[in-house]
Amino acid sequence: TQQLLSGRGPRPRPFRVTIADRSVKKGIMADGLEDLLNKVSDSLNVPCVSALVLDEDGTGVDTEEFFQTVPENAVLMVLDKGQKWTPHPNSPPRNQL
Template sequence: FPTLKKSSDVIFTSIPGSMTQKILSGRTSRPKPFRVTNVDRSVKKGIMADVLVDLINKVSDSMSLEGASALVLDEDGTSVDTEDFFQTLPENAVLMVLEKGQKWTPHNSPSRDRPSDCKQKPRTDVAKLTFDLYKNNPKDFIGCLNVKATLYGAYTVSYDLRCYAAKSVLKEVLRWTIFSMQATGHILLGSSCYIEQLLEEEERVEKSLALPQESRIRQLQSKLLGKISY
């Protein structure tokens, strides 16, 4: 008789002389938003992906790269090279894409163009605000706004404002605008018809008053002509 060994994800069925393996797709991964920057951090884009391969392909297409050799964490340069580690990343994690020959550099690393003996004067930042506008989907109308505030270089507060409903709100505003314009047009059309009827009624009254006077004038003319003929 066949024996079954069942787990949450894989079912193994063993039969004398054969073995089959069936992978169950019970858990479906949900796409997560990521922010990907280039090596010099001059370009940052928001991309939705559910697996590592999908993210690499979308990054290559979005940034017009011939081939992305590696993805690392922008914070500390940790390489994102396995699917298991990729699935543990939180939403809106900042990644850096590297091409062949490029290496990760920390945020406060000195520029290559400056001489090594040139030292910067130490300074103390009181407050620093960073605004990051990105889109999780290219079809998004406005996108998302991430505001990050740093006080004295030690305390950091961030807020992520997602404007997913802005497009639907704009549609409702346009729909009500069109409805109000149509209603205004119907009111103006009805008012013009009513005014036209009033004017026609006044003209009819004036004509009805003018007819008796014309008939009297004709009667007087006929009487005068009759007397002259005699």
């Protein structure tokens, strides 16, 4: 079910975007990285976006190419200027998975 990437390109895909403290998460449709960043800035009230990362491990999503490989409904975190990704407070250390 991670292989739903056949619709690459202009078709908007759903993502779940949260903010640094994970207090809010919103479903957002975007057809590309720039589109997502524009929508995120408005709907999550992040005035000065510094980075978009994968919520699961903090991987930075900097390029359109990589963004297009992120699966639908992946959880992304948008960071405002000065903010950093932190692990989930209740997740075990990764080596114990």
